[in-house]
Amino acid sequence: MNVKLKFILVYLSLYASSYTIQAQNIQYDPLLDPAVEIPDAPVRNGNGEYIWYPGQLSAHLQQKRLKESEKRCVNVGYPGKFYAPVYHTSFCKEVNLPAETLMEWTSTGKVKVSVNEKEAGNSDKSSLTLPKGKSTLLFKVETDNNLPAIKVSFNGEVSTDHWKASMDGIEWNIAETSPVFGTTGRMPLDDPETEVTIHPISILPIRNATVENQKIKIQKNGYILVDFFHIEVGKVAFTAKGEGKLTAFVGESPEEALNENTKLFEQYPIESYSLTEGEQQIILPERAVRYLKIFSDKECEISDVKFKAKIWPVDFLMSFECNDERMNNIWNASVASLHTSTHGFYLDGIKRDYLPWSMDAVLSTFAGDYLFGDEQVSRNSLSVAMLPLNPQKTDLGIPDYPLHALIGFNHYYQRYGDFNTILSYRDRIEQLLKLYETLQDERGFISANVGVSWGFVPGWATRRGPDKKGTPTYAQIMLYYNYKIGTDFSEKWGDRKSAKHYRMKAEALKKSIIKHFWNEEQGLFINGYTKDGKLDTVISHHAQYWAILADIFPKERYDHLFEVLPTIPYYHDYVSYEKGYEFLAYSKAGKVREMWDFLFTVFGDWLAQGHTRFPENFSYKKPKDEQLVFYKRPYGLSLCHGANGVPGVVAVLNGIAGFSQSPTKSNHYIIRPELMDLKWANIEFPVKEGKIKLKLSKEGKNLIEIPDGCKVDFIDKNKAKKTFTRKGSYSI
Template identity: 25%
Template structure:
């Protein structure tokens, strides 16, 4: 593994599963509880024109009483120091120690240390540090120890208790407990400032996020700050989405930082005549994740699109993967799912994925779909599927399998008499923002996502050693897949129709189910070609105007070898936003709109997000389908590298994995590849017989060649595109 890669990722707080160094003490808690607690804090910071604006779905909370334990076998007695978040007691070999000991001596030999912690306002957590005894993910934790003492003083059996491996992140300092976590900040100045009377307009040069800071603030009176992702929004004092008002009464000059961080490029200030402000700056707020993936090519516009996509994703990678930095600043499962995929090709920050998955899932009992949206429940399962494929982390799957079961059981209980899902009271069937898109009846898109979720459950059941469950979910998935094609496939239209109503298929064809069926590999080759011709490349089928679904449409086309078409589409769609002055990518972009129409959404003139996570999809598309790198077994134990230039003259980049990078360079005459880990297969097309010194190249027919890639070795292939 490259030392620079390790250093960068460790600085960013990236810890891959089960890799905490021996003797490294860290704060630990019940897995999922810190994540839920932190999500509550973050999602309830949203405001709209100063009004408190919380999520509209159920918010769960952490367990308030927690028992931690571990059995140690020590060659010599050892003193350990204890830190906790909350009230606590300590037991050594099931005997409670008096008081609240800050230090405990564990004798030589085999001994069990228990620490029970109660905390209502923050997550019960512990930090234990000795010479060899440390708190880490090997400790066991439960919210109900089911322990009692009988009349003889004997301690009961604990066989009925479910113990999980402790959760952790990167809190390795005993004086910096989890409850004190804050995102990092750094000072930044504006690109330009314009004053006019008792007002000031400040441009920070690009979309950004943080706390506005007023310098040299003095006098007496009111100050109003209006934030805008566009200049028009910042100067529209009655309709901008976010603002701050403050009253000052200070004779001496001082600096003042606004209490809540916000998204903006521009800020417009108005203040009374008795008020003076020297200048305005900001504290940029961010999660310090390292950019481990990279991409460069012969097309400078594509390079710019990749850069802005990476910046857009980073802005929306905060405590969790959120939807947009202006609004909603909530954790939406559909948005997060795309962020997971982009993350695997940019940061490969596994903790951000698991934090977000755990926060979205919440706790039992299940009373509604995730975010109340049917499709968003299924995206959560798809996120689990991909997380295992990219990271190989079985521990997470085993621990959260019970919560997967309860969520899929909720879905199974909501099937209709046909064994299909349709919206019930309280269900939001979203799919996409598209004018006139019907959500009525049994929508084929929902059945497709449901089928993939059942396949995910079968995979996870095998990991959790639930053989009966694995067989059940496989059978359910196979039965649903058969129904999908029996009920929705129209041979004349060469497509899956959009829905069934009252048991009858509708004639309407949309792109959604059809493009997902391609990269789910649910279609045979003839059906794929039919869908490509009659749906994906058919302008008479309703066009997609959100980056959200454009992501999947272009992925389907890439999966069918249409990289040249996709490159042009990326330049047209994302390049279109750049040509309008975008410095981050938007929630929605319709080239037919003009001027201020690009800012409006939800019936509000500035309701649209101009920095939305789902706008960053070129990071994923260029890494997976142009550099062509993707895992073929969990955690990149094996992988495929299938570079496709798609009309580019050359390209080069790094794809991060759990154990280092895979570097690919490709031009029309040469391919170079070097991987830090895993066993790879390089697949490419050539019009002449390729040559690579020190490697055997296998002719697969029809101009396709394959070569095996060993870890740590640089390969240079001469070929002819």
């Protein structure tokens, strides 16, 4: 790197740091930033309109995101196979009408309608009159290249309840719907995003250029650098006047935007624009952007630079504020990181691939369900984590990734209390569990010797192992956790035989895990076996936090574990996107202060460097340029990764608020607040019955407000418990 570029980057770093220091309680999310222009959003009616087969919206939307990714992103690849989109679905419903009723429908494809097994309409007809009394309705929808979906109304009132859907006309399932997809005049696959206008927070003349009162002049071979503060996906627009050729470069960091070596780009280069002396409105193609470099080989003027970003519509259901601005900023950046990554799924890096990945997507629901409560985004993310129908071992790319799905569905049920969703995915859940049974060896373990392409991926923080091609302990614990969830789900849907079977599988696997992998002398779980079958006695963090989450780590050893964790080599040096899961374990173990100390050290350092979203990986002890390297590519690191928005949310919800749920009674909540050194903290968060609101004080009284229909235990620092069962506000 030349001396001048180093000087520029040092200046930018100081500028960003000064902005961060001066700003109090920075609004990192564009929808909360008063400097961002936000159009009036259409009013959502709160109910769905179209219906489709469960998981098929996810399957079709995944293909749409893949095409968008391939158009923009240079390095795109997916291991394993996914739930395939289909183009034909049948929908049926039995009605009992009090009078003659007009039925109307709109569909995404060709329609055949039958009433009481008699064909009554086709694509040329979109309404018919139903007689009084009972009728059995059947719609068959065929599409060329679209999600088969239909909207049906009776006397002008849309009907989404009690519809069943089938892909073969034999097996029927509960139809899926959403108040976000396919409403307010849109079709189900039309993205409901809001376009906001983000203005630059700085425009710096870097070479042979001047900037005065937003008037930009670029001389021959000069260039400027624009900072929009927010990393988002969208199109940059500006007015240019002059001659010659103008070229734009974009990036998530100034280093990336200033780089001109197209071989190093993570997004395809933007073609140059020829200027013709008169004013031209230039709109760049869609890119993930924070920084923009504009270069001109001849003199030109630039004005009205703005970033038209597409933002997923959300309701901010959870809020947090306290007297420590460091915590407030980590919280706000966490929310923004997750929101920026929300586009129909909780996506992987928006710059690098813009795709849903199983582990990232499922983990993101643990925060997104409390922040935004978009159930369909969560269902899409959970569905993509599962394998195709009737999965085979050859469908696996990363053998542990589908194990996240059931863990996510279990969380979904706890959060929303919606067992119909669990039932609608029952066939795929049962098939997934049966597949893993076929992969177990005589010890009950799964290994990477099943023809998979990648091997196990617990996250990227694997400098201490385990061997991705071996038999890692953490994956066996995840499988045990899946069998426990399979037991519970089977009991709830009335299959006692399967419940007994999975209970026995879980108990046997737990015994085998402890026998092979628990090191009594160290009081910790070892890594597992290598691909050569040798015992890997190294200690890493993955098995420990999964053991806490699955309730097999001895509680009396918690203190010892959290004394050892910080001493594990690379533990702070190389931090990856699995941290949200690990922080759930921190919270469960009551290690709130340790969790926040980690956040201050690693996540706080990232913000102090001027970043505004959290990345896929942290290596904060490395030199600045090396922190951006990933996959051996200089700008390969995703600087906005939704999964790393989760730790900050967990640290507030499950840490400071001390929120947890009874494992047996889904409307029973526990609040065990931990203020540490805080003077006060105000926290609101949703539960399925409404909202819980907390005003916590170090010195004065605590206030709690709870909704109707739930039971809340408030346990203070002295372990004194007060129980509330009626809606209201209480002083403690």
